[in-house]
Amino acid sequence: MVALRAMPPPTSNRAPGRRPVVTGIGLITPLGVGLEETFQALRHDGATGVTAGATRTRLSRSTQQPAWRLAIPHFEPRPFFHTPKSVKLTDRKTQLAVAAAELAVRDAGISDDDSRDALAVVLGCSSSDVDTDGLGRAVARSAGDVTSDIPAFAEAILKGLNPLWLLVNLPNMVSAHVAIQQRSQGPNWTVMTDWIAGLQAIGEAAAGISTGELDWALAGGADCGTPVFFAACYGQDGALGENGRGLVLSEGAAILVLESEEHARARGARLRGSIEGFCCRASGAENGAATGLRGAMCGALADAGWCGADLDLVCRAAVDHRSFLDEERTLVAELFAASRRPPDTLELRSSLGHALGASGAIDAALALRFLGPRPGSGRALCNALGYEGQAAALAVATESTTSEERP
Amino acid sequence: MTNPATPADELRAAVRRIVADALDRPLSEVTPSSSLIDDLGAESIDFLDIQFRLESALEVELGEEELYGGRLDFADPAVMTDGRLTAEARAELERLQPDFAWHRFPEAIRSADLPRLITPDSIAAALVDTLEAQAGAAAEAGSRDEEAR
Numbered sequence: 001m002v003a004l005r006a007m008p009p010p011t012s013n014r015a016p017g018r019r020p021v022v023t024g025i026g027l028i029t030p031l032g033v034g035l036e037e038t039f040q041a042l043r044h045d046g047a048t049g050v051t052a053g054a055t056r057t058r059l060s061r062s063t064q065q066p067a068w069r070l071a072i073p074h075f076e077p078r079p080f081f082h083t084p085k086s087v088k089l090t091d092r093k094t095q096l097a098v099a100a101a102e103l104a105v106r107d108a109g110i111s112d113d114d115s116r117d118a119l120a121v122v123l124g125c126s127s128s129d130v131d132t133d134g135l136g137r138a139v140a141r142s143a144g145d146v147t148s149d150i151p152a153f154a155e156a157i158l159k160g161l162n163p164l165w166l167l168v169n170l171p172n173m174v175s176a177h178v179a180i181q182q183r184s185q186g187p188n189w190t191v192m193t194d195w196i197a198g199l200q201a202i203g204e205a206a207a208g209i210s211t212g213e214l215d216w217a218l219a220g221g222a223d224c225g226t227p228v229f230f231a232a233c234y235g236q237d238g239a240l241g242e243n244g245r246g247l248v249l250s251e252g253a254a255i256l257v258l259e260s261e262e263h264a265r266a267r268g269a270r271l272r273g274s275i276e277g278f279c280c281r282a283s284g285a286e287n288g289a290a291t292g293l294r295g296a297m298c299g300a301l302a303d304a305g306w307c308g309a310d311l312d313l314v315c316r317a318a319v320d321h322r323s324f325l326d327e328e329r330t331l332v333a334e335l336f337a338a339s340r341r342p343p344d345t346l347e348l349r350s351s352l353g354h355a356l357g358a359s360g361a362i363d364a365a366l367a368l369r370f371l372g373p374r375p376g377s378g379r380a381l382c383n384a385l386g387y388e389g390q391a392a393a394l395a396v397a398t399e400s401t402t403s404e405e406r407p
Numbered sequence: 408m409t410n411p412a413t414p415a416d417e418l419r420a421a422v423r424r425i426v427a428d429a430l431d432r433p434l435s436e437v438t439p440s441s442s443l444i445d446d447l448g449a450e451s452i453d454f455l456d457i458q459f460r461l462e463s464a465l466e467v468e469l470g471e472e473e474l475y476g477g478r479l480d481f482a483d484p485a486v487m488t489d490g491r492l493t494a495e496a497r498a499e500l501e502r503l504q505p506d507f508a509w510h511r512f513p514e515a516i517r518s519a520d521l522p523r524l525i526t527p528d529s530i531a532a533a534l535v536d537t538l539e540a541q542a543g544a545a546a547e548a549g550s551r552d553e554e555a556r
Contacts (some may be wrong), residue, residue, distance in 0.1 A: 076433075085431040085448065088456070163455040 005153055017262035020206035022396075023269040024108025024218075024257030026100035030070045030250050030350050034103060040367045042351055068240045070250035070353035071226045072286025075099075082181050089167050092251065094174050095123055096220030096358075100253035101178045104218060108257035108269060118185040120217035121175045122205040123255070124197025126357040132229035134161055158248045170371045180253075187214060192357075195319070196280065196384035196392040197221055198254065199360025203278025203394050205258050215263045221361035222253035225354060239321045247321050254361035273368045276379070276395040277304030283389025290327045292391035293317075293383060297335065300381060300393035308336050311343035313371060313380035315363045317345035318389075319354065324385050343381075346370060360384030364394055375402045418465075419531040425464060426527050429457045439528040450524065454522065457530075467541065473533040474525060481518060491515040506532050526555070538552040 027034060032042035063361065077095035078084045086097065100120075125404040138160030144154040167173070175190040187208070189199040197248040199222015205219035230249055234240055239247045250359040264271060279299025283292035316328055338343075348363055355362060365381045371378030384392045411418070418492050419439060427437045444512040449457075454474070461469055479500060485497040492515060501509060506528035513522060527556045 085453075087431060088429070089452075162459045164452060164459075167452070 015028065015210070015212055017260060018210050018212060019261040020209040020258050020275045021261050021264050021271050022256050022273040022275065022368060023259055023271060024103030024104040024106070024110070025272060025365050026102065026107060026253070026255045027105070027362065028072060028075070028096055028100050028254075029252040029350065029362060030072050033075065033099070035070075035107070035369055036363060037068055038352075039366065042366070060229060066187070067148040068231050068235075068247070069226050070248050072096075072251055079318070080181075087181065087371070089164060090129065090173065090177055091128065091168050092224040092226075093128075093222045093253070093358075094177050096224065096251060097123055097125075097174045097178050098181050098251035099254065100220065100222060101182055101218050104220075104255045104257050105182060106230060110257070114267070116183045116185060118186045118215050119182065119184040120205065120208070120214045120219075121179045121184050121188045122191065122201045122208075122219045123175045123197070124191035124193065124221040124357045125174050125223045126194045126197060126225075127192065128171065129224070129227040129229045130169050130312060131161075131165060132227060133326070133364060138153065141265050155221035178218060182218065183312070184218065186217070190350055193280075193390065193392075195317075195354075195356055195386040196360055196390055197357035198223070198279075198362070199382060199384040199392045199394050199397055200280055202256060202258070202275060202281065202361055202364055203392065205395045206234050208276035209258055209260050212260075214260075216257065216259040218254035218255050219258050219361075220253065220365070221355075221358035222255070223356040223358040224251040225249035225356045226251050230356075237321075241320070247319070248349070248353040249373075250355045251392065252352065252355040252358050254358060254363050254365040256361075256365065271399045273371075273396055273398040274362050276306070277301060278392070278394050279303055280392040280407060281391075286389065289324050289385050289391060290331050290390055292389040293328060293385060294331055294335070296391040296393040297331075297381060297383065300395045304379075304395035304397075306379060306395060308339045308343075309341060310379055311336075311381055313369045313376045314343050314369060315362070315380055315382040316381040317363075317385040318349040319385050320349065328383065328385065345395065360392065360394070364396055368396055368398055371396075371398045373398055373401045376400050415531070415535060418534055419528060421464065422461070422531045422534065425460045426457060426530070429453055429460055437527060440508060440526050441507070442511060443527075445511065446521045447507070451522075454525075461530070465538075465553065467534060467537055468518050469534060469537055473537055474530060479532045481521075483490055489520060490517055492518075492521075504529050504532065 009406045019054060025035050027038055029038045032038040077087050077099060080099035081087055136396055138157045141160055142156035145335050146156045154235040172190050175188050179188050191204065191260060193200050201221055202219045205214060205217040208214035226249055231240060234247060254288065258275065259269065277300040279296045281292045281295030281299060316332065318325060348366060352362060360382060367382050371380055378398040382394045382396065423437045424433060426443065430449055430453060432447055437447060437493050441447055458469055468524045479496060486493060497516065506526055507524035507525050511523065
């Protein structure tokens with residue numbers, strides 16, 4: 001058993017004034033467009049706040065959707081685009097990213113007059129579904145083997161696809177379109193580590209702010225797991241179970257405005273919280289998720305300079321596939337067994353479904369909201385788990401409502 | 408009492424709808440003589456998109472040269488001199504494409520300005536020409552088959 005009290009000392013290389021703070025949150029989930037909409041729906045749906053022990057929320061089934069899918073109802077992207085014609089150049093996950101970014105910018109009080117020259121965009125997502133609906137139609141009208149003959153492929157397949165297909169499906173489009181719509185000219189990259197991508201994007205952006213590489217950033221995740229293509233692929237892996245088990249594929253986006261504390265204070269921004277630590281690990285050649293997740297959790301806590309007893313909340317990745325769910329539960333119980341006051345836990349997959357690369361970022365946004373402003377600040381650890389032992393953990397904190405220090 | 412719509416009218420209406428969809432504009436903003444670039448904000452990739460949408464909806468192959476009036480060789484010095492359309496070429500292009508937005512260019516037209524001439528009705532006219540050419544080719548092929556039998 002590894003007790004979190006035995007962790008190494010903090011290894012932060014943060015420069016003075018470079019604490020990465022959260023000044024804006026943009027969230028879109030199947031339960032609502034906006035942080036408060038989702039938060040209130042979760043409370044209404046059964047997650048009546050954070051309680052001791054596991055809070056496993058119920059799956060909302062107010063809409064007619066197949067059991068494997070939980071989509072956002074009635075999402076209209078155009079109001080979030082400054083140039084609505086660009087909507088046709090975007091797939092669903094990019095539209096969600098653009099919308100969440102706009103919500104985050106509004107929440108952070110960033111005006112059109114504020115310079116965006118140094119504003120970075122760091123977003124995570126999984127792979128594109130390559131518009132399999134359109135691709136399928138193009139393939140269906142072709143005849144013969146066109147897989148080894150480029151001119152034949154172009155004639156048989158590409159002529160059936162809109163010439164914009166490539167632009168829509170390039171892997172950098174999520175971050176690129178957010179930068180276009182937000183007029184951001186700062187560093188820009190897309191993290192594509194699948195299910196841990198959104199959490200990793202926040203961690204990388206926060207690290208960039210800590211070291212002085214970035215001043216501020218739009219960071220988070222956006223993804224769409226609802227196309228039939230994904231269901232078919234995950235179905236082949238046995239991920240879409242029956243009888244209330246298995247993945248429920250969903251979609252969503254969560255984007256945070258991260259700034260160095262001095263940057264945020266200079267522009268008079270309200271502080272919603274901070275990113276205190278991050279770590280990404282893998283399980284190596286060992287089977288299962290536990291080794292990678294243990295390393296990530298311990299690493300993030302060490303990066304934050306926290307011990308297990310400092311935590312108020314653990315937001316589990318809660319991926320109901322293979323042995324992930326049981327491994328994570330066992331690990332969290334084991335890690336905090338020595339704590340005098342074990343943290344509360346939160347599992348959101350059963351309410352929000354699995355929005356693939358966006359899930360970790362969605363959890364981080366909601367963890368900040370569930371903690372809320374409180375005396376002495378609140379502290380949470382958010383987990384993300386990917387296939388083949390890849391894991392990430394992010395340590396977040398809310399601002400204290402008083403000047404008192406945590407005990 | 409209004410006259411019933413002709414196939415050409417329906418084609419023009421279809422082009423306006425497709426242009427409006429592709430450029431994310433209300434149909435009311437897309438007039439028959441709107442310049443796709445100057446009035447509706449089209450960019451180069453939008454022309455690819457519009458061409459694909461037209462071909463898919465109308466089952467026709469529309470070449471880029473047809474959109475620009477066809478038949479003129481813009482590499483010919485008699486058509487383009489010093490990067491500008493010659494007076495003779497302009498007169499010929501005006502005859503071929505009366506629906507272009509000619510009013511925007513009272514002076515000599517540069518090659519880069521040519522796409523700015525394209526309007527929904529000039530696209531519809533190009534489609535009429537193309538569809539007639541395809542129908543003629545199909546009839547000719549049918550006659551040959553008949554003779555062969």
